[in-house]
Amino acid sequence: MGFQESFKALSDPTRREIIHLLKKEKLPVGEILAHFDMTGATISHHLSILKEAGLVTTEKKGKYIYYELNLSVVEEIMAWFSDLKEV
Amino acid sequence: MGFQESFKALSDPTRREIIHLLKKEKLPVGEILAHFDMTGATISHHLSILKEAGLVTTEKKGKYIYYELNLSVVEEIMAWFSDLKEV
DNA sequence: CATATATTTAGATGAATATCTAAATGTATG
DNA sequence: CATACATTTAGATATTCATCTAAATATATG
Numbered sequence: 001m002g003f004q005e006s007f008k009a010l011s012d013p014t015r016r017e018i019i020h021l022l023k024k025e026k027l028p029v030g031e032i033l034a035h036f037d038m039t040g041a042t043i044s045h046h047l048s049i050l051k052e053a054g055l056v057t058t059e060k061k062g063k064y065i066y067y068e069l070n071l072s073v074v075e076e077i078m079a080w081f082s083d084l085k086e087v
Numbered sequence: 088m089g090f091q092e093s094f095k096a097l098s099d100p101t102r103r104e105i106i107h108l109l110k111k112e113k114l115p116v117g118e119i120l121a122h123f124d125m126t127g128a129t130i131s132h133h134l135s136i137l138k139e140a141g142l143v144t145t146e147k148k149g150k151y152i153y154y155e156l157n158l159s160v161v162e163e164i165m166a167w168f169s170d171l172k173e174v
Numbered sequence: 175c176a177t178a179t180a181t182t183t184a185g186a187t188g189a190a191t192a193t194c195t196a197a198a199t200g201t202a203t204g
Numbered sequence: 205c206a207t208a209c210a211t212t213t214a215g216a217t218a219t220t221c222a223t224c225t226a227a228a229t230a231t232a233t234g
Binding site for chain 2: 003004007008010011013016019020023069071074077078081082083084085
Binding site for chain 2: 209210211212213214
């Protein structure tokens, strides 16, 4: 984790869109994939980057792996921005 | 401008450090440069990316060009994050 | 257990990017 | 105006990265 990984992860538009999909609910890879015109391999790669950055967590449920937004990391990033405005 | 450019700009550690330097005061390129172990050409490149993204503005004063943080874009980015936490 | 479905891994490719050196441009001042 | 200083631009290089296809792994179910 760390800011470098977080910001890098968020610098890609596909990954930001994934983050937005996960805003409402946790989703299995297949459902995330359905929103994009890309191969599963590519989406899997993006998901792994988001996970490395701590922006999402995973949960296995039978056949599926659910990805879920990790809001605590979002908070940390917001704190970085907030700091810019102080004093 | 737009989120894509902003996030890309912030995904580089040198540029984030520049942003932090500008938190307190506007600075001429030479003073920014003094904080890094890089050539002026490289720093100039980073500054142009920050400017393209709208994260900084410039002001010419005689020999010097001052770079200044643009907090309104920072606000916009924070709003993007805030949205993730709503509903 | 064999087959179908879900997801990841490996390896390759082309595009984007951070950096450098060298040169160009702009501005002040002796 | 000539020289020094401040900053940017051009062109090159090496690395990173998004994407693909093909193959591997894991899990459920008939």
